[in-house]
Amino acid sequence: MALSTRHLILAARAAALALWPLTPWRARWSVEMTHNFFWLYPTLRQNCAWQGPVATRFETEKREVWLTIDDGPDPRDTPGMLDALARYEAKATFFVIGRQVDSQRALVRRILREGHSLGNHTYSHSSGWWWAAPKPVVRHEIAWGNKAIETATGSKPKWFRSPVGMNNMSVHPAAAAESQRVIGWSASGKDGCPAAPTVVIQRIMASVRPGAIILLHEGGASRYRVSTLERLLERLKNAGYTCVLPEPESLR
Numbered sequence: 001m002a003l004s005t006r007h008l009i010l011a012a013r014a015a016a017l018a019l020w021p022l023t024p025w026r027a028r029w030s031v032e033m034t035h036n037f038f039w040l041y042p043t044l045r046q047n048c049a050w051q052g053p054v055a056t057r058f059e060t061e062k063r064e065v066w067l068t069i070d071d072g073p074d075p076r077d078t079p080g081m082l083d084a085l086a087r088y089e090a091k092a093t094f095f096v097i098g099r100q101v102d103s104q105r106a107l108v109r110r111i112l113r114e115g116h117s118l119g120n121h122t123y124s125h126s127s128g129w130w131w132a133a134p135k136p137v138v139r140h141e142i143a144w145g146n147k148a149i150e151t152a153t154g155s156k157p158k159w160f161r162s163p164v165g166m167n168n169m170s171v172h173p174a175a176a177a178e179s180q181r182v183i184g185w186s187a188s189g190k191d192g193c194p195a196a197p198t199v200v201i202q203r204i205m206a207s208v209r210p211g212a213i214i215l216l217h218e219g220g221a222s223r224y225r226v227s228t229l230e231r232l233l234e235r236l237k238n239a240g241y242t243c244v245l246p247e248p249e250s251l252r
Contacts, residue, residue: 043131046165047184052172054184055251057211060244065236066213067092067243068185069229070121070161073100073107074219080226081218082114088233090243092116095161095183098123098148100219105152112153117245119159119183120145127163138170139177146178158248159183181251185215189228192217197228201235208241211252 042050058066072078072094085092094111096118101108111118123144126133133141146156160180162171167182175182187207189200204214216232218225236243 043166043168048167051167051169052176052182054167054182056184056186056213057209057252058213058246058250059252060211060246060250063210063239063241064244064246065187065208065211065241066246067216068095068119068161068183068213069093069216069218070095071125071220072096072218073104073111074225075104075107077218077225078104078107078111081229082110082116084226084230084233085116085243086114088237088243090233090236091245092243093119093159093245095119095121095159096145096149097121097125098145099125101145101148101152108149108152117159118149118153118157119161120149120157120178120180121161122163123148125163130163131166131168133168133170135170135174138168139174142171142174142178142180146180181248183213183251185213187212188215189232191222191225191228192220194222197224197231200228201232204232205235205239208236208239211246211250214243 042048047054047056067090069081069092073096078094081092094116096108098120108118120142122130122141124141126141130141142160145160150156156178158180160171160175160178161183165184172182186209187204189195189203191200208214214232216225216229233243
């Protein structure tokens with residue numbers, strides 16, 4: 001998300017009010033609050049681009065979308081999802097967790113063998129504290145995730161996605177050091193929270209446009225991951241959309 005003029009004006013007004021009258025304690029408090037705001041807001045807001053570019057769509061003149069699936073590979077869901085993708089002749093990028101890659105290498109290789117692609121979703125997916133992870137931890141999580149994927153497949157992915165889409169100030173430098181682009185999304189069904197497949201699909205389709213990046217998940221407690229994907233693929237097909245793997249230069 002770009003910082004708009006309105007946001008800047010509001011921030012300047014808030015700083016001015018906080019600094020008047022300019023007593024030492026109030027000035028110090030104002031500086032600390034301003035620093036915390038400009039650190040916390042872009043970190044806690046999903047897909048925020050204040051810290052660096054986050055791709056949330058791609059350029060296309062066709063009715064095409066990029067389907068991305070997080071949190072795998074999962075021995076229960078990944079095989080069924082791959083079967084569904086094959087039936088609908090759809091392509092997807094699986095943003096995989098390195099620790100799970102280590103135990104499911106055959107599934108990761110199957111993903112690539114069937115024409116899909118992989119993205120790095122960290123090694124351990126510590127979503128509860130990732131937003132506050134210090135630089136060494138971010139760097140190691142990204143590097144270890146890549147190492148797990150390279151060990152399983154022989155190649156490193158082009159893409160990185162933070163857990164929960166929260167990118168603190170250490171994420172972009174660490175991803176750039178690995179020559180990876182940070183990827184967000186523009187169409188989510190919020191399927192990370194309990195919801196019926198119908199509700200998830202309605203939320204996604206409300207945001208689908210040509211060039212949209214769709215977010216789904218696999219694994220976890222939900223029993224509806226595969227059926228949700230199947231129903232979504234049918235809706236996309238009926239709406240004239242195809243699921244493709246975009247070229248890096250088309251990402252926006």
